[in-house]
Amino acid sequence: MTLLQVQKLKKIYTTRFGGNKVQALSDVSFSVNSGDYMAIMGESGSGKTTLLNILAALDKPSGGNVLLNNDDISQIREKDISTFRRNNLGFVFQDFNLLDTFSIQDNIFLPLVLSGKKHKEMAERVVPIAKKLNIEQILDKFPYEVSGGQKQRAAVARALIAAPELVLADEPTGALDSKSSKELLNHFEEINADGQTVLMVTHSIEAASHAKRVLFIKDGKVFQELYKARRSKDEMFQEISNTLAVLSSGSDEDE
Amino acid sequence: MNNQFYMKMAAENIRKNWKMYLPFIISCISTIMMTYIIRALSTNSGLSQIPGGDNLQTILFMGYIVLMIFSAVFLFYMHSFLMKNRKREFGVYNILGMDKKHIMKMFTFEIFYVAVLSMVIGLIAGTIFNKVCILLIRYMMNASVSLGFEFSLPSVGWTLGLFTIIFILILLVTIYQIRLANPIELLKSGNVGEKEPKTKVFLSVIGFALIGVGYYLALTIQSPIQGIQLAFLAVLAVMIGTYLLFTTGSIAILKMLKANKNYYYQSNHFIPVSGMIYRMKKNAVGLSNITILSVCVIVLFSIAGSIFITSDSTAKTQYPGNFISQVSLSDDMSDTGEEIKSEMSELIDRTGYETNTSVVDYSSHAYLTIPVFETSGGFEVTRDVFFIQGNQRPSSLFLTDQENYNQFSGDNVSLDENEVYIHGVNETYNENTLTLMGQQFSVSEMSDMEEFSIGSETESEIGDIYYIIVPDMEILRQLEQQQQEILEDYSQSTIIFTQVDLGNEVSAEEEIEFGERMELNMENAGMDIVNIDTEVEAVGQMQALRSGVLFVTLNLATLLLLMTVLIIYYKQTSEAYDDKERFSIMQKVGLDRSEIKKAIKSQILIVFFLPLIVTGLHILAFSLLMKKAMVLVMLNQVDLFPIAIICAFLIFTITYVVIYRITARVYYNIVK
Numbered sequence: 041m042t043l044l045q046v047q048k049l050k051k052i053y054t055t056r057f058g059g060n061k062v063q064a065l066s067d068v069s070f071s072v073n074s075g076d077y078m079a080i081m082g083e084s085g086s087g088k089t090t091l092l093n094i095l096a097a098l099d100k101p102s103g104g105n106v107l108l109n110n111d112d113i114s115q116i117r118e119k120d121i122s123t124f125r126r127n128n129l130g131f132v133f134q135d136f137n138l139l140d141t142f143s144i145q146d147n148i149f150l151p152l153v154l155s156g157k158k159h160k161e162m163a164e165r166v167v168p169i170a171k172k173l174n175i176e177q178i179l180d181k182f183p184y185e186v187s188g189g190q191k192q193r194a195a196v197a198r199a200l201i202a203a204p205e206l207v208l209a210d211e212p213t214g215a216l217d218s219k220s221s222k223e224l225l226n227h228f229e230e231i232n233a234d235g236q237t238v239l240m241v242t243h244s245i246e247a248a249s250h251a252k253r254v255l256f257i258k259d260g261k262v263f264q265e266l267y268k269a270r271r272s273k274d275e276m277f278q279e280i281s282n283t284l285a286v287l288s289s290g291s292d293e294d295e
Numbered sequence: 296m297n298n299q300f301y302m303k304m305a306a307e308n309i310r311k312n313w314k315m316y317l318p319f320i321i322s323c324i325s326t327i328m329m330t331y332i333i334r335a336l337s338t339n340s341g342l343s344q345i346p347g348g349d350n351l352q353t354i355l356f357m358g359y360i361v362l363m364i365f366s367a368v369f370l371f372y373m374h375s376f377l378m379k380n381r382k383r384e385f386g387v388y389n390i391l392g393m394d395k396k397h398i399m400k401m402f403t404f405e406i407f408y409v410a411v412l413s414m415v416i417g418l419i420a421g422t423i424f425n426k427v428c429i430l431l432i433r434y435m436m437n438a439s440v441s442l443g444f445e446f447s448l449p450s451v452g453w454t455l456g457l458f459t460i461i462f463i464l465i466l467l468v469t470i471y472q473i474r475l476a477n478p479i480e481l482l483k484s485g486n487v488g489e490k491e492p493k494t495k496v497f498l499s500v501i502g503f504a505l506i507g508v509g510y511y512l513a514l515t516i517q518s519p520i521q522g523i524q525l526a527f528l529a530v531l532a533v534m535i536g537t538y539l540l541f542t543t544g545s546i547a548i549l550k551m552l553k554a555n556k557n558y559y560y561q562s563n564h565f566i567p568v569s570g571m572i573y574r575m576k577k578n579a580v581g582l583s584n585i586t587i588l589s590v591c592v593i594v595l596f597s598i599a600g601s602i603f604i605t606s607d608s609t610a611k612t613q614y615p616g617n618f619i620s621q622v623s624l625s626d627d628m629s630d631t632g633e634e635i636k637s638e639m640s641e642l643i644d645r646t647g648y649e650t651n652t653s654v655v656d657y658s659s660h661a662y663l664t665i666p667v668f669e670t671s672g673g674f675e676v677t678r679d680v681f682f683i684q685g686n687q688r689p690s691s692l693f694l695t696d697q698e699n700y701n702q703f704s705g706d707n708v709s710l711d712e713n714e715v716y717i718h719g720v721n722e723t724y725n726e727n728t729l730t731l732m733g734q735q736f737s738v739s740e741m742s743d744m745e746e747f748s749i750g751s752e753t754e755s756e757i758g759d760i761y762y763i764i765v766p767d768m769e770i771l772r773q774l775e776q777q778q779q780e781i782l783e784d785y786s787q788s789t790i791i792f793t794q795v796d797l798g799n800e801v802s803a804e805e806e807i808e809f810g811e812r813m814e815l816n817m818e819n820a821g822m823d824i825v826n827i828d829t830e831v832e833a834v835g836q837m838q839a840l841r842s843g844v845l846f847v848t849l850n851l852a853t854l855l856l857l858m859t860v861l862i863i864y865y866k867q868t869s870e871a872y873d874d875k876e877r878f879s880i881m882q883k884v885g886l887d888r889s890e891i892k893k894a895i896k897s898q899i900l901i902v903f904f905l906p907l908i909v910t911g912l913h914i915l916a917f918s919l920l921m922k923k924a925m926v927l928v929m930l931n932q933v934d935l936f937p938i939a940i941i942c943a944f945l946i947f948t949i950t951y952v953v954i955y956r957i958t959a960r961v962y963y964n965i966v967k
Contacts, residue, residue: 126885137880141573153565159556
């Protein structure tokens, strides 16, 4: 079943005085099925972040459509957008974005509190997620008391607690050491195995090689797409490196 | 790098940090303006020529000294706020390769600019308002309006000197701080995470207890003038209690709210409660500062307001004639004072002739004042009256004999041998007998007795007052001797009180001249003078006292109000910068704009109105005590004082709400 459809997405930034126009996305189309685990790769400035912002409804496209469950994201009214985001999307950020004022548990509860859920329900929901992510011990601690890896796992728990349709991860391993990264990627794989759709933007070949699909973006266009299928992680790693090498060489001969 | 570069950079810094710098510059300008005005007024030669003007200037000069100390503390405090937000900036400069020496140079120019700017504006504004103040004082003291431009060069010099020193001190302290810090510290200062505070039950209880004790004292102290130490203790207890309660009590309450899961996990409680717990330690001190400042502002404004609404007639009604004198009787027990009386009448006639002043009427009578404690069936004379504890209430007895009373009042009172008439000003005397220093009298209440002493209106607010008529002068002098034995050097003699009414056409200057001549003549006659006064001088002094107190309190109140406003402003903006990141994260997680607005609103609401509520309670508890103290200035119109308090509180609340609206908007704009 198709969960997310991105159709001919365009984004043009205009500088304040209208002089320069920068085309961040020129023509991006792809679709994500329910249960997919997709990585989006590309160099800095390729339009990854713009794409993610539009998918997250933080930014509006200049052209094209984004359909989530056949609803057009850009048609959602301003006042409903936060509710939409809360109910359908989960976010994991590079720098965790946990709030210092809340304990880990309260950070995880935040989306539920904002949706007006009862405390009992929150307490029930957090148990299996915390167990799966191995953060049961630190639920009562504060973000400044735990390690980066733990913080990011807490952030993942926060993204999952509202049971969103789609989890968007922006460079989730960017601020972690290799051990914590590996752990986190394993968690992502497990979550995906449970049926959660994940869309991850990353620089890291290691991170991308965990995904089922890798989408390469260059100069605001889809450059190539790789499916993992039955390949092993190492093979996938190799494949991604090769593609990236082609991508950065600047030639279009493969197409 | 040359100086020009630093000058440019300093100017650019001020421009860039305008939002932070503006309140500091405003505080500099206003303190400079006010110290200049008070100093100029205290030396204004025109004012010193108004009757009572020199008294006024003494009060103003004392106010000037208070203001100097206050300005220095205030500016340091304001600047420390400013620096807290700028350390990061200095850290960046340091890392980018600016030496600390260079940073100091740049900063020196910044302070220099601020100093020059605020001194110029402050002195210009000061000169204008100085003129306004002079006119206002002249109006209040019924002096003729003086036109023309008044400019006090020595005052300019003093003000410039004082503030140059303050600015140099601020500069030195800041330089010292920059020198000590390393760049990483500078960079990180401002976003050091605060640990969640612990609940301290013990301290909360102490805080509650202290406020309770303070309130109890405030409500039970009978006389704030005699019980001044206790009154001070009450103020101190409430102040410390406020700090404790805000720091520990607020955390206890917030933790309780947090523990109530159904309350806490609601979107419009979740964010504000957690945010407040998180920085309550810092917040609480700020809140208690705001509370205490608010109380001060309201107290000062209500004093000023009550002086303003007290009419001038009080001083006049208190005054029986144009000229009064009090002369002690000699120690000779047979002296009944008749000799002094006739001598006085002779002197009054002579002085009237010498000064060419028309004397319309005069009268003399003898009376004795004894401070006592009321007991059942009489009064106790003891030295303890002079070492009184706060909750004891002394009484004053005014005694005269029937002959003097009949002379004075024109009545025809006739007493039996061991009988006295009594008149209680505050309460009637209900016993049948009266024992005083071992002597027992049968006693009758005489409600229509005329009051034969001056100044009793003030005293009746401090303690109970009884007027007593004894049968003859012999008994009066006997009582005098007895109380002298008990009170020794605190004792008083029987006094011949004389009042003189001068003709309506007699001018103020002539009245004063008459008084001075009278004094000279009485001295030459070898009289034992206790007190000499003229109505013009007394009224002038009263007015001087009032306008002096009015000006000093108004100035201090304005300054404190400004301080309160600026503390709130700085607190809100620095918190807004802290919260900016939090709210952007929450927005990403799915928090609505309108929800952000709601969360901010409820957070600011609590932070704002908690101090206001506590302020209101404090004022309520202390209003009784303040009313008792205000007798000194308001005399018999002291019942107007509650009106003044209510007005002051209302005006303050309105100002406060306006500040709330402004800072809430500033806060939202920063966070957004």
